[in-house]
Amino acid sequence: MNPRVLNFLGLGLAGVVGIAFMILTPRLAELDTVLDLTIYMIMAILALSLALIWGYGGILCFGQSAFFGLGAYTYAIAMFNIGDSTVPLLLAIALPAGFAALLGYFMFYGRISDVYLGVITLTVTLILFNSVNSTAGPEFHIGVARLGGFNGIPGIPPLNFPGSKAAVIDLEGMFYLSTAALLATYFGLRMLLASRFGRIMVGIRENERRAELLGYDPRAYKLATFTIGGALAGFAGCLFANWGNFVSPTIFGLAQSAQIIIWVIVGGRGTLIGPIVGCIGVQWLSAALGANQPSGSDWWARVLANVPLILGIILVAFVLLVPKGLVPTLGEFGLWLVRSRVRRAATGLEPKQAEKG
């Protein structure tokens, strides 16, 4: 059994499962479950955007939420001003992509690397947070859309089928759209990574200097990767604004940025399935912990229902017990079971992460 075959088997399986999930869920699950799953799908796209930039591009980005938020705000503002959702959707992808390109040019062509990238991206998203957060006054508006400061923008009109404002995408449609988008993103990225570009990108992550000495310009590849990641995050932001019909500055906040990183680490860097799993897992967990709070004053009950406390313990335990992240660990366990030729083959599929401390 050679790597290619294995690869295609894996992809095929993922595809079948994904499509089955998309088609069956609304028929089997209750509406509230479907709605929850919708947001998880959307956030998974966001997780993938960082998985690409960081896991494969080796670009430590603390500010992925910047592009996510820009996407959401762009969609909201454009929607109020235009009405038909086609243009806003495209803007919500183009603008963050453009912003990522600018920022990326500024950083990579300035030869900024590793943790300094982290700080700059973090700083950028915090600037956005502070700025947008202080636009509560009526004087802050773009066209007819008021920015609303801390309160954000409520009542954002949902997507409609291209051209016909009336044909609004309903809740079920939103689920189909988000799931399809996630699947498309996943397979798109798999293709990207299999392409020349993707393999060179991974090479640069592994050893930038060597790639340079072979005649590749790392700055250009990083810039491209970063821009694609920004576009994806922006797209996710647009879907997010649709799902809840609101957006507020906390979308740019430290908590949001950190959360995205957590998803990727939990699921496993250097994989694509991992961040998806991590994202859904962590979100489901905090929602599950938040629901069914005990009322009353019983101290122990309150401690056990104390979300940050429990979540914190789980995360710490996780790092110590599953350091490589969920999917790689499971993967290795699986591969440990099969023969070594297959193991060699499989390691080719998902390049191992090289920790840069």
Place this chain on the structure above:
Amino acid sequence: MRLDRRRFLQGTAAIAATGTFGSSAWAEDPINVASIHDLSGGLDIYGKPMVDALTLAVEEANAAGGLLGRQIKLINYDTQSNMQLYTQFAQQAALKDKVAVVHGGITSASREVIRPVLDRFKTLYFYNTQYEGGVCDRNQFDTGVTPAQTVEKLVPYAMKKWGKKVYVVAADYNYGQITSQWVKKYVTENGGEVSSIDFFPLDVTNFGPTISKIQAAKPDFVWSALVGGAHISFYRQWAAAGMRKSIPMASTTFAVGNEHIVLSPDECNGMLICYNYFQDLKNKTNEAFVAAFHKRFGADYPNVTELAMGTYQGFRLWAEAVKKAGSIDRMKVIEALETGISIDAPSGKVTIDPPTHHCVLDVHIAEVKDKKLNVLEDFAQQKPSDTAAVCNLIKNPDDNQQYVIKI
């Protein structure tokens, strides 16, 4: 129960139908009531007391035999100061728990996140926090005070006491912005002047420069519309700079987060505030309530806040309406509430104002004194005149928005 595809496509109406059907089918199963508040994260200062009050209200009702002979089940969500969870939990409450009513939301932001969800899924919504006013939605009831009810009273009182030149510091968001506009309005109406209005994002903790600015402006008193844990440092730095003794302060946000307990007396004594409820109100209902509350949550419970009482009264009003309607069906209950239901609450008489779905209630001006709030003057039965200026749900019941009231 599962939804088959056809019903799913019929959409929300069908879901609401199945919801009410499902719950009124057997008199035995409990009535679900959802609480959606921040019990962790930055806003839990406000959320925890609200949930405690709601818990007590539910337990009292159950002890008295429940509603319509059915027990009430409180389903309690912690939104962790995270907007996304407000949406998710509102959806769960409406669709999974099929609750009869949702009590929840703290900031206006969270309300505007919940409101459309509950409208869409036809679930009754009570918002029990004091806020900037202007929400006009037949599916929602607001039991908190709005600026016209408190600011209007406190401004002239403070000006009479201290003078006509006012410096306003406010939280930089919808509530702070609008409240400070009301302050300005009433100050000018009373022949004074607002020398400046400064806004601060909710996470600002360094007020040094501002305090210098205020000193330069030399106002007769400072009006604070600051909100949240970080802003408490303003009062600290204000006192530390020795300003508390020279320039007094009035506020309609102070003490809502128990600031008067967190701060030491010499950091906030003498400040004037105005609310619907104070724990030390002298009346039979309140004394009984406070006793019950301490019995339930311990005598050392810091303080029953304005928001906690809002929530308690919110539930009581809903329960009253359910009794009157003899059903928990959303429309029946709304109609019952719109008859102008009123209850004898710890804060005094509280009545639903049919056209605005806000409340007519007493307000009191009090002074902060050694971690206590001493009531100085009472104003009976204040109407939500600000919202009334823009909203009449009896005339146009399909209205559904938050008006920005022209000031």
Place this chain on the structure above:
Amino acid sequence: MDLIALLAIQVLYAIASLALISVGLAIIFGMMRVINLAHGEFLMLGGYAAIVATSNGINIWIAILAVAPVVVGIIGVIVERTIIRFLYGRMIDTMLATWGLSLFLVGLTTAIFGNTTVGISAPLGSFQIGAYRTSGYTLFVIAVAAVTLGCIFAALRWTRLGLIARGTMQNADMAAALGVNPPRVYAVTFGIGAALSGLAGAVLAPVSGVFPTIGVAYVAKSFITVIGGGAAILSGTVSASALFGTINQIATFATTPVFGEVALLAAAIVLIRLLPQGITGRFFRRGL
């Protein structure tokens, strides 16, 4: 005139507080390459330590200057022994772990103290500068910052641990090369870093107040300051704090706190763009 004086004090104060909240992180990051996302919570714990101590009748100065650092230092060592030490050389994992830790600490403090803890009010009263009154405590904060940095300088310059520290800053394997056993050095370093954070938290408690979630207000700022400063613990922290503190405070005074914040962050970006290794990556390389 007196306004200038007042402004000067406030700028100094901004620098001092920035240096205070950053230096603990600087030591931990500079020496161990650990991004401690629970840094803000260490500050928060320092505040609580001071509050609990004072409310139990301990003199406020002792509470702030002794109790808080010791308590948080011990907590730091425990954390290092139980979590961090398993993760050396894995910066990313320590990020996840310390993020989890920060959540845990927030939850724990809320469970123990609730969220309406009675704070401590600033001692030392206030004093007059011309037409203005300002808090005497401001000067105290400035003094503490100066003394702290002085002590760190002395420690780095003249103690064995300082020597090791400087070595490790130059190259990570140095500690081992110097024939000390790294685990102990790391534990101690982390402890000291935590202790300094505790001190900072306690010193600022009377100014900013203390509540479980106050950490987030600090962590990003101090992180940015540390990276902006670069590898050298002391000169890095000082120079970065000086730059950012001044910009922030003056911008705030001239306009609004928001703009002050944004100006600080923008400055950080420009700085890192110009000096990709942080200030000390370029200037006074041989600094401490």
Place this chain on the structure above:
Amino acid sequence: MAAPLLETRNLSMRFGGVQAVRNVDFTLAEGELRCLIGPNGAGKSTFFKMLTGQLQPSQGQVLFRGRDISQAYAHQIARLGIGIKTQVPSVFDGLSVRENIWLAANRIHSRDRAGNVVDEMLERLGLTGVAGRLVGQLAHGQRQWVELGIVLSTDPELILLDEPAAGMTYDEVHRTAQLVREINRNRALIVVEHDMQFIRMIAKQVTVFNQGSVLVEDAVENILRNPLVRDIYLGKQAAA
């Protein structure tokens, strides 16, 4: 004799106070094989770094085919046709041997062509057996071969080898020498090496670096006789 392939004029590199390379004038003809020797810290590696654009010289010029490349980026120089095998093998540890070679071949060949080139290269270096292994898991000697393979796969005009024989077994050294001679049939090389046997096997012309500048340049046999070189360099070696 044709115009030189590579020429440096007055090339110097200073780090703070330290003068690592000092006014080096160096010329390499088309197709020449030159050995660089000199004690550690003589500036050989720094010299290589400047030739490949990893360091910008603090003064002087590097001319490749008469074109000044002293200010060019590393990747531009690589594309002009200078390849380097660094002292510590610089390879893609997280990738398989095949992927390593592919990344190099891919730069100059079309997708399908690259595949064959990779196979040939693996065969040529005897790496076919480990093609699927992660390079990070290979022995030092093998990683040396992988890096050689990477360099050769970009088919450079000029190949710089920084201590190719380091850490190799005796017969690996032989194979390397053989390979170098083979490469030299149609490519120019500069080889930095300490191993004198190795140099004897390959070298004609040798340049001796000392303290950052060229001490002497001569045919290998003269160099070996040169007392100066003995003192500063071979003396130690002989003693060792």
